[in-house]
Amino acid sequence: MRQVGVVGCGLMGAGIAEVSARAGLDVVVAESSTAAADAGRARLESSLNRAEAKGKIDSAAAVLDRIRLVTDLDALADRDLVIEAIVEDETAKTELFATLDKVVESPEAILASNTSSIPIMKLGVVTDRPASVIGIHFFNPVPVLPLVELVPSLLTSPDVTAQARSFVEDTLGKKAIDSQDRAGFVVNALLIPFVLSAIRMLESGFATAEDIDRGLVLGAAHPQGPLALADLIGLDTTKAVAESLYEEFKEPLYAAPPLLNRMVDAGLLGRKTGRGFYTY
Structure with a gap:
């Protein structure tokens, strides 16, 4: 998975976009408005500049070049993996997943949620590809904390879970733990x-x-x-x-x-x- 999409550029979305771009991936971040996208870019710039000043990355500008902020979900059509990181609201998330199901073109693409509590099954069943829907739950601040919870639903395919684990551990260099699809997962x-x-x-x-x-x-x-x-x-x-x-x-x-x-x-x-x- 080399082309990653992130929906939402708040604290969590910006962090997910940052670690993905720092891993060399091509990242598209979708926000709800130009103002929100501008705020997201400012958040990314601030975090990356701090990382460069501390010697954690060579060039903040080089990482930013791998991140494109948009206000149209259609820009996510070619993504291999899309991670949702919007407000923790079940209605908003289910509506977004129903839309992403239509927007993301590849049947092999994975749709993931960064939800901290909402059952993944509720997100998967509003799509025509529940086997490709999984929870990939990062922790704040994303660039610092190494843990990610992987949460497959009863319908998530084992191959999708394996791909998500490889993305988290091999590509991003983080540590994954497994959780059953129960509200709150393990940590919360x-x-x-x-x-x-x-x-x-x-x-x-x-x-x-x-x-x-x-x-x-x-x-x-x-x-x-x-x-x-x-x-x-x-x-x-x-x-x-x-x-x-x-x-x-x-x-x-x-x-x-x-x-x-x-x-x-x-x-x-x-x-x-x-x-x-x-x-x-």
Whole structure:
């Protein structure tokens, strides 16, 4: 797979495009508007310039030359692999996969989702090629974190899973783990209840945000506390994953706490808005 498409150029989409281009692949990134594409290019330039300054790549300009930003999904017609990285919303994703099924021409092409919680089966069945649909879930920041979850549905062919593994490990140099097609997959099914528990602890007045996070960093050797991590993930994304988990399993530990719901309603989404559990 030498020609890769990415839909969405937010934090995750830009990161996926960057690591693909750094691996020497030809990358087309589709965004919803010119303004969003411009913001995506600025995000890519900033990240690549930092990588060049740290000596991680030889030339930011050379990597950028392998990335083309467009506002028309038809530009993805010739891609070998298309990775969806849009908002964590089931309706939006299923509509996109139905469109990609018609746009991407090669019957051998793989359609992948970077979803962190939505079952892959729900995306595959809206296409005429469910055997070619798979979850390839990266972690933020994509250029730094080595892990990728591979999530085939019951209908994904073993050959597609093998190709996705080769792309992740041999081409991108990352490490893949396998997950069943369950909401949250491996990491978020473990991580999100932990984060929600920290939010409930804060909400109840049990401890301050600073002390909750300091306790996990200094007492459990976590690189950052759960509330700071929620701010990094984005509180809207945290809420969306929690809702997908609760919808799937109906376990109380997956239910979003009222404080999280109110913060999302208020637009206090963490680092990306400048304020969440902390002010940035």
